[in-house]
Amino acid sequence: MKGLKFGSKIIFVINSLVAFLLLTSYILPYIPPKSFATLSVLSLGVPLLIILNVIFFVYWLLRVKKQMILSLMVLLLGWSYISSMYKFSSSSDIKDDANFSVMSFNVRLLNKFGWLPSKTVKEDIIKLVKEENADIICFQEYRRSDAIELEGYYNFNATYTDGVKGGQSIFSKFPIVNSGSLEFPNTYNNAIFVDIVKQKDTIRVYTFHLQSSGIDTDVEKLKNETSGHLFKQVGATFKIQQDQVDLFLAHKAKSNYKTIVTGDFNNTPYSYIYRKIKGDNLKDTFEEAGNGFGRTYDFKFFPMRIDFILADNDFTVNGFKTFDVKLSDHYPIKTTLKLSH
Missing domain, CATH: 1.10.287 (Helix Hairpins)
Structure with missing residues (x-):
């Protein structure tokens, strides 16, 4: 120096x-x-x-x-x-007759507790979903007691399903031939899956909501938290996430279908959790065709991407979009895929 x-x-x-x-x-x-x-x-x-x-x-x-x-x-x-x-890719979709689209959105209980001042959050979410017209829609933090109805879609866990926790639901324009849930222990969180038939192909779609740290992102409230407490709380959360991911991977290993994984990971692309879920057989659709920071969570300090759509390597990613709409503390994401043969 x-x-x-x-x-x-x-x-x-x-x-x-x-x-x-x-x-x-x-x-x-x-x-x-x-x-x-x-x-x-x-x-x-x-x-x-x-x-x-x-x-x-x-x-x-x-x-x-x-x-x-x-x-x-x-x-x-x-x-x-x-x-x-940060991606410099074009955000425009590549047109192909074999394309289909997948949308994922943590809807934060459809604003049940009035976090947002708007009184029409549910209606605005439905309007967005209908405008985008995705073939597969995955919701996290979804309220089955205030169910969304979408014409032209099959669904799983959109209303009460015996033995399955609420929170996650999947809508599909393609027939659902099988479905189920991975019930994470000692938490309200879970993962659900559906097997859908698109022409001659059967595709498995997962959506899940991994354990949240429960830390408030409000700046003033964060000031009152000690760094030691924050580290301890987040570290404990990541340990729980590791157990949840192990359950998911064990379940996924039993399937031979081409797979799409969506959801709120409550973790970043730089984490052990993300790397284990992605593995060698899935690709991040944002990295393939996204644009900009791809922020999916309303964090005040810097752009955070904690919601993902991962697709089997046999899929071609022909588009990706992050929606800048304030309907939750998360932002919806959508990808356009084509299954290669």
Whole structure:
């Protein structure tokens, strides 16, 4: 740090810490939360760490200082992280007669407790869904007691189903020939699935809502939380998520059908949870055809993508869209797929 003024030295020390944290985050997808729960929490902050390293790089670059190399190298080493965070792809769909569309949306109980001031949230959600006319629609945090009715769709768990927890539902224009639920223990959360028939193909569709940390995202309320409590709470959540994902993977392994996985993962693309769900046989439809940050959760500090549509590698992704509509604390997503033969 020779030749730097005292203020610049302080900035470079902070820069070094931020670069080290981002570098450390690159190994997090390979570390089970049960092994290092506290460390796994760092995955939530990856978007912020990327943004900060870009700022530091530009700061030193404008001053023509060699210190810019630190953040540049760390960013280049994690280029896949950056490409996952922001996409320059075209958002227009590729037209094909074999296309079909899948939509996923955490509807936050259809605004049951009045989080949003609007009194027409349910009606606005139905209007959006009808306008988009997706072939498959997956809802999380759905209220069966205030059921949505969609003409022209088969459905599973849209109304009360014996032995199945509420919260998740699937609508499909294609016939549903099989369905079921994975009941996660000691929680209201679960995963449901349907097997649908599209022409001669049977496709399995999952949707789930993994354990939530329960942390309020309101800035003023967060100020009253200690960092130790936050880390402990989120770390405990990630351990529960790991158990839920293990149940899901065991169930998925018994199926030979081409698979689509949708839902609110309550975790980021930089986490162990995401990597295990995605595996080697699924691809992230946002990464294939998305545009921009792909933010799916209304988090005030930086763009967070915690809702996903993953599709079997045998699918071609011909489009992806994130909807900038304030009907929940999440944003709806939709992908256009084609099954390759």
